[in-house]
Amino acid sequence: MSNGSWWLLIVVFAPLSLLSIGGGQSIIADIDQQVVHVQGWLTQTEFIDLFAISRAAPGPGSLLVTLIGWKVAGIPGALIASAALFLPSSVLAYVVTRLWNRHRGRRWHSALELGLPPVASALVLAGAFTVLRASPEGAAAWIIAALATAILLLLPKWNPLLVLMLGGLAGVLAARF
Amino acid sequence: MGEVEPTLPEDGSPPQPVSLLAIALLFARVGVTSFGGGLSAWIYREVVHRRRWLREEDFFSGLTLGQIMPGVNVVNLTLFVGQRLRGSAGVVVAMLAFLLPPMVLIVILAGIYDRVGDIPWVHQALGGMAAAAAGLTVSMGVKAGQGLRRRPRLAVILLATFLAVGVLRWPMIPVVLCLAPLSLLLVWRDSANV
Numbered sequence: 607m608s609n610g611s612w613w614l615l616i617v618v619f620a621p622l623s624l625l626s627i628g629g630g631q632s633i634i635a636d637i638d639q640q641v642v643h644v645q646g647w648l649t650q651t652e653f654i655d656l657f658a659i660s661r662a663a664p665g666p667g668s669l670l671v672t673l674i675g676w677k678v679a680g681i682p683g684a685l686i687a688s689a690a691l692f693l694p695s696s697v698l699a700y701v702v703t704r705l706w707n708r709h710r711g712r713r714w715h716s717a718l719e720l721g722l723p724p725v726a727s728a729l730v731l732a733g734a735f736t737v738l739r740a741s742p743e744g745a746a747a748w749i750i751a752a753l754a755t756a757i758l759l760l761l762p763k764w765n766p767l768l769v770l771m772l773g774g775l776a777g778v779l780a781a782r783f
Numbered sequence: 784m785g786e787v788e789p790t791l792p793e794d795g796s797p798p799q800p801v802s803l804l805a806i807a808l809l810f811a812r813v814g815v816t817s818f819g820g821g822l823s824a825w826i827y828r829e830v831v832h833r834r835r836w837l838r839e840e841d842f843f844s845g846l847t848l849g850q851i852m853p854g855v856n857v858v859n860l861t862l863f864v865g866q867r868l869r870g871s872a873g874v875v876v877a878m879l880a881f882l883l884p885p886m887v888l889i890v891i892l893a894g895i896y897d898r899v900g901d902i903p904w905v906h907q908a909l910g911g912m913a914a915a916a917a918g919l920t921v922s923m924g925v926k927a928g929q930g931l932r933r934r935p936r937l938a939v940i941l942l943a944t945f946l947a948v949g950v951l952r953w954p955m956i957p958v959v960l961c962l963a964p965l966s967l968l969l970v971w972r973d974s975a976n977v
Binding site: 623624625626627629630655656658659660661662663664665666667668669672673676684688691692695696698699700702703704706707713716717718719720721722723724725726727728729730731732733734735736737738741742743746747748750751752753754755757758759762766767769770771772773774775776777778780781 | 814817819820825828832840841843846847850857858862863878888889890893900903906907909911913917919922926927928937938942943945950956959966968969971974
């Protein structure tokens with residue numbers, strides 16, 4: 607496709623990169639707005655399909671943007687859209703990370719290192735909870751998650767991928783009963 | 784659980800230099816096997832518990848930085864781990880290894896999805912995998928909570944944040960802006976009393 611659409615991919619996704627405070631989920635609605643309503647690159651149904659694929663596929667869910675770029679302008683589009691989403695925020699994160707690691711050992715650094723993790727782990731847990739609550743499998747999803755947690759804690763040598771596969775199998779079986 | 788506590792240097796540097804190849808292989812593997820989400824938990828499990836490249840506090844401080852800053856949380860976390868292990872080269876290697884393979888894979892999967900997207904069991908299996916991935920995340924939360932056994936007040940912060948955001952669904956940013964400073968205040972006062 608034309609260079610014009612490459613440029614548009616950058617114009618749409620690079621600002622969202624720096625607005626994605628709180629993670630990739632926080633900009634899904636804006637992406638939908640831009641891609642479906644403002645630019646008209648995809649229909650709403652196509653967008654929902656791509657969203658579903660990005661949730662199911664391995665890797666970060668934000669690879670949704672890779673798929674959008676691919677739909678708009680093929681392989682170059684996929685690369686450009688991904689770079690536009692990941693690069694600006696990563697440059698900022700790189701600067702902050704370097705500063706963070708340079709001040710190791712200071713009292714304020716130790717306080718942050720000790721005081722922030724409870725908040726961070728709680729947010730990750732809350733994310734998992736939200737996924738389960740939104741799950742169309744209902745109670746089965748909670749049971750699968752509980753069993754997976756137990757296996758992973760009690761049998762730490764097990765590969766998580768195996769646990770995921772068992773979860774998939776359980777999902778299929780649960781739908782039969 | 785049942786694993787020996789890592790014996791890492793106090794300054795948080797890795798116990799032995801980690802090769803760029805090892806970093807690339809690990810992140811590529813997590814990138815292409817993390818079906819259903821739970822990526823931070825994958826990285827936590829590998830980097831902290833199995834390989835002992837980073838201390839628990841070090842990992843969680845990187846996780847927090849990644850959440851506060853703009854950008855995809857787990858991408859920021861990958862950047863942090865790469866930087867911590869091997870500086871700038873580690874950042875580039877970890878990020879490319881983590882993003883490029885799943886980018887190729889997701890385009891292939893999108894092609895397949897056009898043909899299998901209507902099959903019910905495909906959706907059921909994906910739903911089951913997402914639920915199991917949530918379990919992976921919960922197991923990370925449990926381990927983080929165990930680390931707080933001797934700091935009950937921080938455990939209360941963890942619980943309060945989870946209840947506010949996860950159960951009551953209050954918006955994340957105001958909750959963090961209230962509870963993170965409170966948590967820091969508790970830690971700061973403790974460190975002043977030593």
